[in-house]
Amino acid sequence: xxxxIPFIVLSDKHTAMPLYRQVYNSIRTSIxxxxxxxxxxxxxxxxxxxxxxxxxxxxxxxxEQLFAEGYLEGKIGAGTFVASxxxxxxxxxSKPKNIEKRQSSPLNLSPFGEKLLMGDLESxxxxxxxKFQPFQNGLTAIDEFPFGIWSRIAAKFYKNPPRSxxxxxxxxxxxxLREAVAAHLKSARGVNCTAEQVIITxxxxxxxxxxxxxxxxxKDTFLIEEPCYREAWNSxxxxxxxxxxxxxxxxxxxxxxxPRTDEKAKLVYVTPSHQYPLGHTMTLARRLELIEWAxxxxxxxxxxxxxxxxRYAGRPLASxxxxxxxxxxxxxxxxxxxxxxxxxxxxxxxxxxxxDVFTVARAFNDAHSSVVNQAILAEFISEGHFARxxxxxxxxxxxxxxxxVREVKNKLADFIEIEKSEAGxxxxxxxxxxxxxxxIAAEAxxxxxxxxxxxxxxxxxxxxxxxxxxxxxxxxxxxxxxxAKLAEILRRID
Amino acid sequence: xxxxIPFIVLSDKHTAMPLYRQVYNSIRTSIxxxxxxxxxxxxxxxxxxxxxxxxxxxxxxxxEQLFAEGYLEGKIGAGTFVASxxxxxxxxxSKPKNIEKRQSSPLNLSPFGEKLLMGDLESxxxxxxxKFQPFQNGLTAIDEFPFGIWSRIAAKFYKNPPRSxxxxxxxxxxxxLREAVAAHLKSARGVNCTAEQVIITxxxxxxxxxxxxxxxxxKDTFLIEEPCYREAWNSxxxxxxxxxxxxxxxxxxxxxxxPRTDEKAKLVYVTPSHQYPLGHTMTLARRLELIEWAxxxxxxxxxxxxxxxxRYAGRPLASxxxxxxxxxxxxxxxxxxxxxxxxxxxxxxxxxxxxDVFTVARAFNDAHSSVVNQAILAEFISEGHFARxxxxxxxxxxxxxxxxVREVKNKLADFIEIEKSEAGxxxxxxxxxxxxxxxIAAEAxxxxxxxxxxxxxxxxxxxxxxxxxxxxxxxxxxxxxxxAKLAEILRRID
Numbered sequence: 001x002x003x004x005i006p007f008i009v010l011s012d013k014h015t016a017m018p019l020y021r022q023v024y025n026s027i028r029t030s031i032x033x034x035x036x037x038x039x040x041x042x043x044x045x046x047x048x049x050x051x052x053x054x055x056x057x058x059x060x061x062x063x064e065q066l067f068a069e070g071y072l073e074g075k076i077g078a079g080t081f082v083a084s085x086x087x088x089x090x091x092x093x094s095k096p097k098n099i100e101k102r103q104s105s106p107l108n109l110s111p112f113g114e115k116l117l118m119g120d121l122e123s124x125x126x127x128x129x130x131k132f133q134p135f136q137n138g139l140t141a142i143d144e145f146p147f148g149i150w151s152r153i154a155a156k157f158y159k160n161p162p163r164s165x166x167x168x169x170x171x172x173x174x175x176x177l178r179e180a181v182a183a184h185l186k187s188a189r190g191v192n193c194t195a196e197q198v199i200i201t202x203x204x205x206x207x208x209x210x211x212x213x214x215x216x217x218x219k220d221t222f223l224i225e226e227p228c229y230r231e232a233w234n235s236x237x238x239x240x241x242x243x244x245x246x247x248x249x250x251x252x253x254x255x256x257x258x259p260r261t262d263e264k265a266k267l268v269y270v271t272p273s274h275q276y277p278l279g280h281t282m283t284l285a286r287r288l289e290l291i292e293w294a295x296x297x298x299x300x301x302x303x304x305x306x307x308x309x310x311r312y313a314g315r316p317l318a319s320x321x322x323x324x325x326x327x328x329x330x331x332x333x334x335x336x337x338x339x340x341x342x343x344x345x346x347x348x349x350x351x352x353x354x355x356d357v358f359t360v361a362r363a364f365n366d367a368h369s370s371v372v373n374q375a376i377l378a379e380f381i382s383e384g385h386f387a388r389x390x391x392x393x394x395x396x397x398x399x400x401x402x403x404x405v406r407e408v409k410n411k412l413a414d415f416i417e418i419e420k421s422e423a424g425x426x427x428x429x430x431x432x433x434x435x436x437x438x439x440i441a442a443e444a445x446x447x448x449x450x451x452x453x454x455x456x457x458x459x460x461x462x463x464x465x466x467x468x469x470x471x472x473x474x475x476x477x478x479x480x481x482x483x484a485k486l487a488e489i490l491r492r493i494d
Numbered sequence: 495x496x497x498x499i500p501f502i503v504l505s506d507k508h509t510a511m512p513l514y515r516q517v518y519n520s521i522r523t524s525i526x527x528x529x530x531x532x533x534x535x536x537x538x539x540x541x542x543x544x545x546x547x548x549x550x551x552x553x554x555x556x557x558e559q560l561f562a563e564g565y566l567e568g569k570i571g572a573g574t575f576v577a578s579x580x581x582x583x584x585x586x587x588s589k590p591k592n593i594e595k596r597q598s599s600p601l602n603l604s605p606f607g608e609k610l611l612m613g614d615l616e617s618x619x620x621x622x623x624x625k626f627q628p629f630q631n632g633l634t635a636i637d638e639f640p641f642g643i644w645s646r647i648a649a650k651f652y653k654n655p656p657r658s659x660x661x662x663x664x665x666x667x668x669x670x671l672r673e674a675v676a677a678h679l680k681s682a683r684g685v686n687c688t689a690e691q692v693i694i695t696x697x698x699x700x701x702x703x704x705x706x707x708x709x710x711x712x713k714d715t716f717l718i719e720e721p722c723y724r725e726a727w728n729s730x731x732x733x734x735x736x737x738x739x740x741x742x743x744x745x746x747x748x749x750x751x752x753p754r755t756d757e758k759a760k761l762v763y764v765t766p767s768h769q770y771p772l773g774h775t776m777t778l779a780r781r782l783e784l785i786e787w788a789x790x791x792x793x794x795x796x797x798x799x800x801x802x803x804x805r806y807a808g809r810p811l812a813s814x815x816x817x818x819x820x821x822x823x824x825x826x827x828x829x830x831x832x833x834x835x836x837x838x839x840x841x842x843x844x845x846x847x848x849x850d851v852f853t854v855a856r857a858f859n860d861a862h863s864s865v866v867n868q869a870i871l872a873e874f875i876s877e878g879h880f881a882r883x884x885x886x887x888x889x890x891x892x893x894x895x896x897x898x899v900r901e902v903k904n905k906l907a908d909f910i911e912i913e914k915s916e917a918g919x920x921x922x923x924x925x926x927x928x929x930x931x932x933x934i935a936a937e938a939x940x941x942x943x944x945x946x947x948x949x950x951x952x953x954x955x956x957x958x959x960x961x962x963x964x965x966x967x968x969x970x971x972x973x974x975x976x977x978a979k980l981a982e983i984l985r986r987i988d
Contacts, residue, residue: 021681032817068808070778085779108760108792109851110733113708116854130661142660151652158645166636166834167624187515202696206860214607238858239604266602284564285579298602314562323526340660342865357603360610364732366700370864371836 019054020061027062031071031082042072042080111218115238130341133450134482135404137277137426137470138307140340141396146389153379157372165371171363172355173200173347174374180381181333181347189308190318191331193349199358202369204306204334204346208235210361211330211348215267215300216241223268225253227457229276232269232304241266245459248275252282255293267300272320273308274424277457277468281423287320294328301329307337309390310472312398313422327351335377337425338390345369345377397425397472400479404471407483415490418469428454430466435493437465443489449482513548514555521556525565525576536566536574605712609732624835627944628976629898631771631920631964632801634834635890640883647873651866659865665857666849667694667841668868674875675827675841683802684812685825687843693852696863698800698828698840702729704855705824705842709761709794710735717762719747721951723770726763726798735760739953742769746776749787761794766814767802768918771951771962775917781814788822795823801831803884804966806892807916821845829871831919832884839863839871891919891966894973898965901977909984912963922948924960929987931959937983943976 030036043051045059052059063080066072073083109117132139165174172178178195185191185198201207208231216222218240224233226245237243244265247257253270268290272282282290294301303320321331331349339345350358362368380386401420408418408429416429431437437453444451454466471479524530537545539553546553557574560566567577603611626633659668666672672689679685679692695701702725710716712734718727720739731737738759741751747764762784766776776784788795797814815825825843833839844852856862874880895914902912902923910923925931931947938945948960965973 028812064808069811083778106792107848107851108709108794110707110709110711110714112711113851113855116708116858117851130658130663132657132661139661142655142657145660147652147655151649154648154652155645158641158648161636161641163626163636164624166639166836167626167633168835169624202860202863205858209859213604214610215602215604217604217606220604234858284577298600300602314558317563318522341662341861342660344861344864354601357601357607357611361607364610364699364728365703365859366696367835367838369696370838370867373864373867 020058023062024065036082038082038084040082132473133448134474134478135469136450137468139473141473149385153376169368169371171368172359177374177378180378190322192322197349199348200369201346202344204332207332207346207348208232212236212239214361220266223265250280251286252280269302271304273305273317279421279424291324295326303329304332307425309338311423400471403476403479411483411487425472426468426470428466429469447485514552517556518559530576532576532578534576626967627942628968628972629963630944631962633967635967643879647870663862663865665862666853671868671872674872684816686816691843693842694863695840696838698826701826701840701842702726706730706733708855714760717759744774745780746774763796765798767799767811773915773918785818789820797823798826801919803832804891805917894965897970897973905977905981919966920962920964922960923963924958941979
């Protein structure tokens with residue numbers, strides 16, 4: 001008898017793949033690669049079983065699967081053939097397991113896809129894990145988080161999970177969380193809103209992306225702070241809209257610095273409570289001026305209130321949103337800086353007549369956020385744990401800021417100028433001399449120190465060189481050691 | 495003395511708002527509403543405190559806050575004045591708390607935003623909570639989910655949460671979950687992939703949205719099954735791309751039914767393992783034909799493998815992706831049908847040269863999915879609980895399907911034709927007579943029965959009327975009662 005299926009190689013028994021599957025795979029591959037032509041007769045199951053040293057049922061199962069998928073024809077027992085219907089030309093050229101290397105043919109993406117692929121947009125957020133290296137910015141003191149309480153709330157939820165919360169949920173967000181967020185934003189931030197205006201997002205990043213998609217297209221222009229939060233610039237630019245960078249000064253965003261052509265700008269992005277990354281607070285006069293401008297322009301103001309919880313002196317300024325009587329402000333908040341980033345919960349507060357479009361956009365994007373996480377956070381806030389944790393962290397972060405300033409002044413005074421700040425999670429250490437930022441950052445990186453150059457936040461030439469020093473996630477010892485290493489590095493650099 | 499601040503009304507003591515904040519709010523509102531003009535002198539703190547019957551420190555705190563925010567000028571003790579810098583015209587027109595009703599001025603949205611607002615896209619996914627009414631489709635038997643095991647894994651995670659997993663994570667997804675997903679898809683679905691090609695998404699919805707954004711713009715066209723999954727149509731249409739609906743038959747998607755003009759179609763959306771909603775399996779010949787077409791066209795095939803875990807007879811067919819040697823298939827999977835929808839975890843498997851663009855798009859969209867949920871799911875799968883749960887549900891759902899068929903045949907045979915199916919989570923009950931679908935659905939809804947008309951899945955006129963009967967989330971009693979009620983309703987309808 002002709003050895004019809006000479007190519008079946010069964011793996012040794014340690015493989016997880018069932019024997020019938022191995023037989024199935026071998027035959028299927030041979031058919032697809034044209035080694036077994038259409039109408040070829042296969043050996044009876046008993047014969048093949050003997051040949052392979054497996055039980056007959058194994059081969060029967062493999063054949064049945066191949067019948068079901070249309071690779072075989074006939075009836076088991078009455079002659080089994082490779083299907084005649086398979087178009088031969090397709091089979092000859094198919095090479096499963098190895099995908100052909102794409103030739104010069106373009107990937108054929110959308111303009112958005114092309115932008116992403118070409119790296120026109122800097123994706124600073126693409127990272128694989130957080131190494132918590134000093135002085136990475138925007139991280140929390142994760143070891144201080146009350147995971148015990150959080151876990152207890154989670155366990156309580158899972159003990160008797162309400163059915164209605166485990167199907168598909170409200171794209172606008174779990175209502176109890178929206179209530180808790182509205183109450184918090186009203187009292188802590190002077191945000192003028194009800195739970196009906198709050199939209200829970202998967203972090204501030206999704207809030208930015210939704211906002212960009214809802215307002216901007218390639219015909220539009222937007223204004224953004226110079227320097228600025230790069231992820232915001234990315235989100236708005238990804239729509240194809242044209243950007244205008246507007247230099248900030250000590251009073252924050254300054255419309256007077258906007259180019260004349262901005263008169264048609266549709267959207268402006270600001271960080272009024274703590275300019276990112278310089279740290280200035282936008283003055284009241286500037287705030288009112290901006291709102292009036294937006295009202296006249298029919299433009300939108302995006303207020304990113306990313307870390308307003310951390311103010312160490314004075315009281316937090318009320319939000320810009322709270323001043324807005326024209327319904328022009330979209331407020332963005334995040335729990336990444338208070339709970340932890342991996343949770344992926346943030347929020348939007350939008351004028352009442354924009355709630356629908358944001359909610360539908362969210363539904364289109366990804367339905368809604370994990371309801372379990374939303375429910376845990378709602379309880380964490382309403383039981384008072386959130387406020388308590390933020391208060392504790394505020395004290396801790398203030399202390400850590402003091403340690404950082406002291407260490408820099410003691411050990412790096414010749415190289416770096418640093419000043420205390422009333423708020424925030426980072427300071428800027430300005431270089432006293434015209435040193436090479438990239439070289440310093442590269443040397444620091446070798447010592448597991450992460451320094452971001454201030455220049456990377458500018459679209460143009462920055463007025464001065466310096467680095468961002470995030471301090472919130474690092475204890476006294478870590479700060480001391482890292483500053484000592486940095487002093488060594490700077491002494492060696494010229 | 496002139497009663498300079500006659501408008502301060504302190505709430506009774508049951509309010510949560512601190513007294514100083516009430517004083518602050520009153521003064522601030524008066525300034526913004528122009529009741530207190532620029533340069534107006536405020537009473538000394540002691541005088542106002544007496545007048546209001548509060549302690550002096552309360553008023554000092556309020557004044558300090560107003561100083562900090564730029565509403566007041568001067569020095570406490572040396573005369574306190576409303577700031578002179580505030581532009582008067584702004585102040586007069588501001589009416590905090592009540593946002594002006596927008597006049598005729600347009601909201602000024604992007605084309606995407608306008609589409610969403612105008613309801614051009616049906617947002618069938620917008621719902622506030624899942625009521626688990628028979629015969630809602632796509633829901634799981636949530637009461638059968640092993641929450642005890644899930645909760646134990648969660649507690650274990652929180653007991654000693656790895657720091658590096660609580661900062662910002664990998665936009666492509668938690669690596670261990672990607673490994674577990676790749677292993678599962680390889681063995682259960684014949685998907686040809688490594689963990690490097692898997693991208694974890696926030697449900698299948700995000701996979702659809704990312705795919706639409708990466709490939710389509712208003713210049714493109716796409717092919718979609720007729721009838722089809724409406725959310726997929728929504729996602730692709732939201733980009734402004736033109737759609738062509740291609741009628742399916744018993745062999746699934748049929749390119750021969752595509753209009754001639756489709757020759758430039760850039761993308762095709764199919765549900766090969768279980769056509770949604772008709773339930774057909776796409777034959778091998780059709781699969782190979784489609785892949786060859788995509789190769790020649792340089793087009794993309796989106797394979798939505800939404801519920802392939804539930805096959806009750808025969809074995810699951812291998813995925814279309816597993817046949818693709820041209821790297822043209824984007825595979826979409828979901829855990830909404832196996833774990834529960836509220837978890838919001840799904841996945842994409844993309845050809846190697848598309849991994850980067852999808853990962854960056856995900857980073858731009860919302861950074862990544864909740865890492866805790868991903869870690870719990872990874873452990874749930876790798877400990878074998880996932881496979882066990884799916885096996886249990888397969889038996890249960892098969893039983894429930896049988897109950898549904900039996901009840902319909904016993905009590906609704908005059909009105910509805912229904913046949914067993916080898917797979918899926920729903921059946922279609924075809925109406926024997928030309929009854930009014932909407933009227934029946936409306937009557938059913940009054941009895942807490944949810945019926946979706948088959949016609950709602952068609953862009954054109956459906957060949958026949960009927961309803962979707964989801965059966966997986968309902969036990970014998972619920973199915974019996976609902977069918978009995980439906981029999982009553984149908985007997986009364988003409």
